[in-house]
Amino acid sequence: MSMPTAYTTTQIISQLTTSWGGSLDGYTFSWPSSLKTISFSINAATPTNVGGVKPAEGGAFLVKMDAIQVATATLAFQLWDDVIGKTLVKSTSPSANITLNYSSNTSGNGTYTQLYGTAINNTTHQLTLGAGQVWLSSSWATNGDRGMMPGGYGLFTMIHEIGHALGLSHPGDYNAGSGAAITYANNALFAQDNRQYTVMSYFGGYLKGVGWQQDGTSANYIYPQTLMVYDIAAIQAKYGADTTTRLTNTVYGFNCSLAATDPEDKIFDFTLNSNPIFTIWDAAGTDTLDGSGYAGDQTINLTPGAYSSVDGMIENVAIAFNCWIEAAVGGKGADTIIGNGVNNIITGGVGADQLDGGNGADLYMIYAAAEHPAGEIIADTGTPGVDEVRFASTKAKETLTLSAGDTGIETVVIGTGTGTTAITSGKTALNINASGVLNGLNIIGNAGTNTLTGTAYADTVTGGAGADLFVFNTLPASPANSDIITDFQPGVDHLQFSKAVFTAFTSTVGKAFSATEFWSGAGVIAGHDTSDRILYNTATGNLYYDADGNGAGSAVLVALVGVTTHPALAATDIQVIA
Template identity: 30%
Template sequence: MTDFVGGPEDNIFNLTQYDGSSNVDGGDGYDILNLTYPNIYVVRDAWRMVLNEGYARNLTSYYTNDVVFENIELLTITAPIVHSSGYVEIIVNTDRVNALIDGNGGGRITLDYMAESVGRTFTYDHDGLNAYGLVTFKNIAGLQILGGTGDDILSGDPDNAEGGTITIISGAGNDILDTGAYSGWLYGGLGNDILYSRSPFARVDGQWGDDILYGITGSGSLFGGTGNDTYIIDGVYIAVTEYAGEGVDEVRTSLASYLLPANFEKLTGTSASGQALTGNGGDNYIVGNVGIDTIAGGAGNDVIEGGEGNDILSGETGVDSVSYEHAVGAVQVSLQAGIATGGAGNDQLWDFENVIGSAFADVLTGNDGNNVLAGLAGDDILSGGAGIDTASYEQAAAGVQVSLLAGLATGGAGNDTLSGIENIRGSAYADMLTGDHGNNALSGLSGDDLIEGGAGDDILSGGVGIDSVSYEHAVAGVQVSLAAGVATGGAGNDTLSEFENIRGSAYADILTGDNGVNVLSGLAGADQMIGLGGDDEYWVDNQGDVIVEAVGGGYDRVFAKVDYTLADNVESLTLIGRGNIDAYGNDLDNILTGNSGNNRLRGFGGEDYMAGGAGNDIYHVNSWGDQVVEAPGGGTDLIVSSISIDLLALPDVENVTLVNRWNINLNGNALDNVLAGNSGDNVIRGFGGNDVLSGGAGRDSFGFDAAPGAGDLVQITDFSVADDIILLSHDQFGPIGSGSGGWGLLDPDSFVIGNVAADANDRILYDSATGALFYDADGNGAEAAVQFALLTPGLALTSADFNVIL
């Protein structure tokens, strides 16, 4: 074995004889390797060449009969490449190589850029053009180019006297591949590729992705593979192939006539001279050009658009549509007469069932069959004629409002006039579709639609979205079941699908949901509403409405315009409107929400959340877990409670009344409160404001925590000397108790009947004539006493009726 080692400068290595194995280490710099053996014999298991750039790297053939050149700046092979039992493959996988390779009739060359992640532009031809180096091939059996993961532009045109082929295989990028003028194979790979076939014997395979395949000349074969592929066919003998299930594929051709092959869906003529275009047995979309075209759909449900020019259009078998979607002006189309005039020429029409209009004000007329008329944009006139006809708004730019009864359509497709139409297809948006007195089929498609069939036995479909079926104008009560998909009663016998919500009639209805989320609204009349599973909403406007919910039937809500009590297994009740109405819960943990009127909210069992909103509301509280929510300015509100209440935590509630006989307590807040005890022993404390306190029966205590003289005056309406006591704050009234530190029962010397303090100890003064209760800060009248309470006049009060304990 011979070793060749270069230095850091630019080196040239000339290998003129073969000695079995050689190591060439180019070192740094720009290195040139010339192989000029008389013959390069590559023998299995016997030959190895190592080419290095700066460090050793073994590149072997072993069992593959391959020779790999890597990281060599200039490579020249002028000797014949032969093999004892076949041909050898030479791989060049550096984008910096300059190479002259003469195969002398043997060997296949592979240019490998699979490791490249950045897109490259390489053009290999017999002149040796390459943006990243100069590679010249002569007399080789074949050339193979392997692309990387970037967006590559790869083309080849080898000068190949031996008749070899070029093969280009792209990677994962969106690549442009070109066979050149000679025979070759192209493989598109994973991306959305553009592939050119210029050779009479080329094979082009798009493989995966949405590819564009050009069949320019010759008789090559094009295979799109999976994805939605487009074929540009200008060569007469180009063969195109798609297999079933490989996407929606299109042929665009300038040929005078073209028959769309099997498994293609679209055919577009590109010649201005007029063409004869024929579909296959599938559902095709065929489009002509500006010439006088003759287009036949063949079998299948086809859409045919002639384009400009006076065309002859035939749908043939199937349910076919003639389209004027791209007309430059309004069109007048009559399937009955078989003619179309206006913005797309004067066309002859044969064997069509449906019409698609233009973006302008069209006149579309059906025939005696069942037609679908789609006016698109513009203020159109749609006349179905005899048969069961449909107005379609599937391409509307926004929601539509269509009434067959009124014969009008407005909204996202213009203002249309309808006659002889039995069915409606809505848009992809929120539509309002209304039938007439006949049997209609109304389909909302996408969007949150409201559909009302009217009288007759209708077929109603909500489609995608949250859709509502309405019986608002029924002439009697209806029985509607989303679970069963049927409706009977005062609007005919309807078939329902894909609805989530129901609006009833003005009469007594039975409305049944399904296991999904439903909104059931009975409207007027005493209705029965059954939610089944799901988190349902019920809209109640009659006190006779009955709601039926099963245990575990979801979290359900009621919205009521009248007084209402929640049914079993329903969790939430919201009052709507502005009326003075009441909400009553059940044994669950309820959410009760008032409206802007005066409401009474009563949860009964459970731990309830009650929010009154505006108005003067009354809350009934009977559980420690009950919550009352009031906002500032939300009216004058009252809590009726069987448990202790602390209004300090409810700063926007004014009044509390305690009920039952429990010994419970009551705290006010800074507002002017009206606080009433029950028949038990209550502790009632006002905590500021001009409060009115009533103890009721029992031994009650009235607390004074605010500083006297702060402008607050508390009235005790039913103080009993025999049973009740007044509690004074040590901080606010001072140490005037008879016990240690001034705590305990009021010192007898600190209490005076009258309204004037006589000596330094007179602090609490009761005017028995008026019932006024005063506090004198200095105890001797030097400074005027301030009134802090009002009791009943003439009480036999003593110091024993006061206790300094707060």
């Protein structure tokens, strides 16, 4: 049998809000728009049905929940409260809008939710909810503590049933207790009808070392620990989004900034959650998904609605639609990190990573030269925005080397911090070699001694304070590709030319540059004798290389030294390197 077709988000929202089966199939079930707060009770007395009828599951059949079960149910409600515009408030009353209880007399010994309406509109196909009763069988096989933990079937089922109580259906017209076997192969209408995408699905679970399964059951399955992407999309389409959830700068994963004592927060902490399967909803702040503690390869995708593969698992951590996580941190493997449409801060970490911030002004943080080894690629495919590589090593004399595979970058800075502007006051002697990059760059040093090697294209190079070396080891790719050196300090900084490229020099590598090979003055654009090799126009700041002095060949413009004013250069400011 062929796989079902993938549905659009709009189609899936429709499936998750109208697939009730029977005469009410196609109807939407919703709490009144005027009801801003939905109350819920756990383990309270027997609720009363609409019309005053006591449910058969209640009375003497109520079974007291233990503390772990109550805590798990509370967590399940909290997870829903985090994402919807309405507020869920815990009550002790059996008259709460939604009640959750254990019973020894559930129909068919099952677990289910009974919904009661107060009004129905057969024209608009809308049913207004008045009460929701979640009944859990006391002989339920997953009542034990293990089932109540994140990833267990107990927590997952509570999340599922509360979803019904809030007005979400299954993704298709199927329901347990119908007598027929319900399988993905036979009953799934669309490809995403799977627990990877929605807790309202009947199908599959995650098998460690294998991946997501579509059908069958296993004691080793790991189940979603939060709502998943289409649950959040559907419930927010119904009630709006909660715009108050985690408003500060939040770190998810390693170095988690959430409270380690809060049951929900523990789900988002990779040091406490060894099998993470969750979806992030975050309302504001500059937030981070941090996979720095993992040794294996991982994929971190910050795109809203997309899944990341971390902890050796496959597509197990998602970001909700309309949720923007700004930063990602990789681990020790060869990671793939994908940004989104906002300004991202991407740290690949150790390993030959593949990094793409996408749209926005993205910042790539490199904290050691070894974090950008040969084989790592920064390929920013997005527009607009100025994308920057920031070299923040604390180890003196390290060199960050960029290659032809590093594309879409406009700026490279030796600096610290992750703000919009780098902190360049540090004096650690660090170097940049961008000679392999195939586009011009804005290259900026710090206050230390830097060796800055540009590209064959039009670079703007700023050394900063300190005795800097400006290296030319490529000829300009075209006459229009000369560089700009903004802050050259004569007698402090030096211009270094590679003799392997600029072959006409007679000066010896490592020795003082011969004064006979330097010619400067206002209006100089050509050599005045056969020995001239470096020419400097003091009026314009144009710096030329001339292979034959006053011969027939034309001088090549290599740089503009100074922007508004131009320093007085001397032969002693020039060095020849190999």
